[in-house]
Amino acid sequence: MPLSPDEARRFADLLESHAEPLTARWTELVVASLRGRLSGAELHRQTTDLRRGFQSALSAGAIEVTDGAADELRAQLSELSSNRARQGFTATETAISIYALKEAVLDVIGDGDDALRLYVAFSAFVDRAALFTFDSYVRIRESLIADQAEQLLELSTPVVKLWEGVVAVPLVGTLDSARAQVVMERLLQTLVDTSSPYAIIDITGVPAVDTQVAQHILKTVVAARLMGADCIISGIRPQIAQTIVALGIEFGDIATKASLADALRYVLSRNGNKSSRS
Amino acid sequence: MNEESQRLPVVSDQDVVRVRQLVRTAAVAAKLSLVDQTKLVTAASELARNTLVYGGGGHVEVTPTRSERGKAGIRIVFSDEGPGIADLDLAFTDGYTSGGGLGLGLSGARRLVDEFDIVTAVGEGTTITVVKWCR
Ligand SMILES: Nc1ncnc2c1ncn2[C@@H]1O[C@H](COP(=O)(O)OP(=O)(O)O)[C@@H](O)[C@H]1O
Ligand SMILES: [Mg+2]
Numbered sequence: 326m327p328l329s330p331d332e333a334r335r336f337a338d339l340l341e342s343h344a345e346p347l348t349a350r351w352t353e354l355v356v357a358s359l360r361g362r363l364s365g366a367e368l369h370r371q372t373t374d375l376r377r378g379f380q381s382a383l384s385a386g387a388i389e390v391t392d393g394a395a396d397e398l399r400a401q402l403s404e405l406s407s408n409r410a411r412q413g414f415t416a417t418e419t420a421i422s423i424y425a426l427k428e429a430v431l432d433v434i435g436d437g438d439d440a441l442r443l444y445v446a447f448s449a450f451v452d453r454a455a456l457f458t459f460d461s462y463v464r465i466r467e468s469l470i471a472d473q474a475e476q477l478l479e480l481s482t483p484v485v486k487l488w489e490g491v492v493a494v495p496l497v498g499t500l501d502s503a504r505a506q507v508v509m510e511r512l513l514q515t516l517v518d519t520s521s522p523y524a525i526i527d528i529t530g531v532p533a534v535d536t537q538v539a540q541h542i543l544k545t546v547v548a549a550r551l552m553g554a555d556c557i558i559s560g561i562r563p564q565i566a567q568t569i570v571a572l573g574i575e576f577g578d579i580a581t582k583a584s585l586a587d588a589l590r591y592v593l594s595r596n597g598n599k600s601s602r603s
Numbered sequence: 604m605n606e607e608s609q610r611l612p613v614v615s616d617q618d619v620v621r622v623r624q625l626v627r628t629a630a631v632a633a634k635l636s637l638v639d640q641t642k643l644v645t646a647a648s649e650l651a652r653n654t655l656v657y658g659g660g661g662h663v664e665v666t667p668t669r670s671e672r673g674k675a676g677i678r679i680v681f682s683d684e685g686p687g688i689a690d691l692d693l694a695f696t697d698g699y700t701s702g703g704g705l706g707l708g709l710s711g712a713r714r715l716v717d718e719f720d721i722v723t724a725v726g727e728g729t730t731i732t733v734v735k736w737c738r
Binding site: 499532533534535536537539540563564565567568571572573574 | 620623627637638640641642644645648649652697704705707708710711712714715
């Protein structure tokens, strides 16, 4: 339930009139919950800012965390989540930093006639702020994980010697320009190092071949040819084949095969004794 | 018309990847066939990259939709406030590129979808709307 306008005003007043002891107690609770992994001074700065954020939102008329008047407060909470996620704290540890405000409020709310009623109302508001923090932590964490997965992908572009005279590069995931450049360079270097006459580019792991991916592949094939090596593209699944045709991409005289095994068989049959296993 | 639409900014290469992922998820949810999913994702990749590269960045909005006869589909709108396209016939010519690409993005994307609409004005920007229906 949102706060009533009167409750919001009284919460703002309370945060203002007890600013000092409230911030001190809140900081103490957060320091304890994080067991010294962030300095007291830094946390004091955070709770000082947050207390101010809560107070301005409430005095500007916010009765709900989602209100326009609470924009700034939500931005602060998101930033807190983002910092904590990067620093390796858990979602619970992050949310507890906000929940702790309730306990600090309890210490300063006094024992007036309607103290209990007000406390329940204030608590509900703080709870929703903590949940918002929790949600934004989860969102940030997911995007961090996605970024890391992407970086990992960039690192893992193995060019392998599949057979005497045959190197292969399995492409996996999205092939952006930066990664395509890496793949091309590694493939060409491996061709030199192994003096292989054949290279197989396997695209089984590429979910979609658009014109940019195709252009990278075509450039690689041309460069390999200049070095005297022949390229075969393998792993073209039916849906990819149909899409390539509709796009109008032409692989010209480049050999294409459905699977890596087909491509290898093709190379060996063409090359007969030259690529024997000796 | 539909509350489930999702909008993404397109200002980096990573955003183009995100657009592809979002379109893939929407296409799977709409039960498009694997071929149609791949076609739509590829068309989205082309148009989102054009939004980024030629439009100077913009937005993509993905909306699950239904035809009058109740068929499920996906509508995607690509919008930018870039230079616009002066000569549409030229831009849609297979192989025409002003930026060293393959010049198959616009024309190819149009072949990959069921409905394709383009509104562009020089100096104002470009908005392209595509729809792919479930078969
Ligand atoms: N959003 C856009 N804004 C301005 N110009 C565009 C836009 N999209 C495409 N174009 C123009 O149309 C041309 C053809 O686009 P496309 O077929 O995707 O080929 P490519 O991306 O390989 O250049 C581009 O080179 C560009 O000049
Ligand atoms: Mg293009």
